[in-house]
Amino acid sequence: MKVLMINGSCNKNGCTYTSLSEIEKVLNAENIETEIIQTGNAPIRDCIGCGGCGKNDGHCVFKDDIVNEIIEKAKTSDGFIFGTPVYYAHPSGRILSLLDRAFYAGKANFEYKPAAAIASARRAGTTASIDVLNKYFTINNMPVVSSNYWNMVHGNTPEQVRQDLEGLQVMRILGGNMAWMLKCIEAGKAAGITPPVKEDKIWTNFIH
Numbered sequence: 001m002k003v004l005m006i007n008g009s010c011n012k013n014g015c016t017y018t019s020l021s022e023i024e025k026v027l028n029a030e031n032i033e034t035e036i037i038q039t040g041n042a043p044i045r046d047c048i049g050c051g052g053c054g055k056n057d058g059h060c061v062f063k064d065d066i067v068n069e070i071i072e073k074a075k076t077s078d079g080f081i082f083g084t085p086v087y088y089a090h091p092s093g094r095i096l097s098l099l100d101r102a103f104y105a106g107k108a109n110f111e112y113k114p115a116a117a118i119a120s121a122r123r124a125g126t127t128a129s130i131d132v133l134n135k136y137f138t139i140n141n142m143p144v145v146s147s148n149y150w151n152m153v154h155g156n157t158p159e160q161v162r163q164d165l166e167g168l169q170v171m172r173i174l175g176g177n178m179a180w181m182l183k184c185i186e187a188g189k190a191a192g193i194t195p196p197v198k199e200d201k202i203w204t205n206f207i208h
Contacts, residue, residue, distance in 0.1 A: 008095025
C-alpha cells in the first residue's frame with residue numbers, strides 16, 4: 001500500500017513539510033509506503049476548462065509542470081494527503097491550481113481512495129483552508145480521513161511547529177487513521193467487497 005503526500009508549499013522543508021513528515025513516520029511504522037511530492041516554486045498553470053483532457057487519456061494538455069506526473073502517480077497510490085500553508089485564509093494558489101487540473105483530468109485515479117487535507121498557519125485561516133480541500137474529495141467518491149481535532153498545525157517556522165504538541169498529535173492520529181482505513185479497504189477487497197456500482201451522472205439545470 002502507498003500513500004501519496006503533496007506539499008502544496010513553495011518551501012521544501014517548511015511548516016507544511018514538517019507536518020507531512022510527522023504523518024509519514026506513522027504510516028511507515030504501519031508498513032505503508034509513502035512519497036512526499038514537492039510542488040516547489042515553479043509555476044503551476046490554472047485549469048482553463050478546455051476539455052482537452054477528455055481526449056488525452058485522462059491527462060492535462062499542459063505538460064510543462066508537475067500535474068500530469070501526479071495524475072500518473074495517483075494511479076498506483078492507495079491514499080492521499082494534501083498539505084497546504086494558509087494564505088489570506090485560503091489554501092495556496094499552487095495547490096488549488098494543481099488539484100483543479102488533477103481532479104478534472106485524472107479523477108478516475110483518485111476515486112474511492114481515502115484522502116485527507118492538512119493546513120499549516122501562523123495563527124488562523126486553517127479550518128477554511130481544510131474545508132476547501134476536503135471538497136475535492138467529497139465530490140469524487142473519496143472517503144475523508146479525520147483525526148481527533150481539525151487537521152492543522154500552528155507555527156511560523158518548522159521549529160515552532162515542533163512546539164505545537166497538540167498539532168503534531170493530530171498529525172500522528174491522522175496517520176494512524178489513514179493506515180487503519182487502508183487496511184480495512186484491503187481486507188474488504190480480499191473478502192470480495194468492491195466499490196459501489198457508479199450511477200450515470202445526473203445534471204440538474206437550475207435555470208428554467
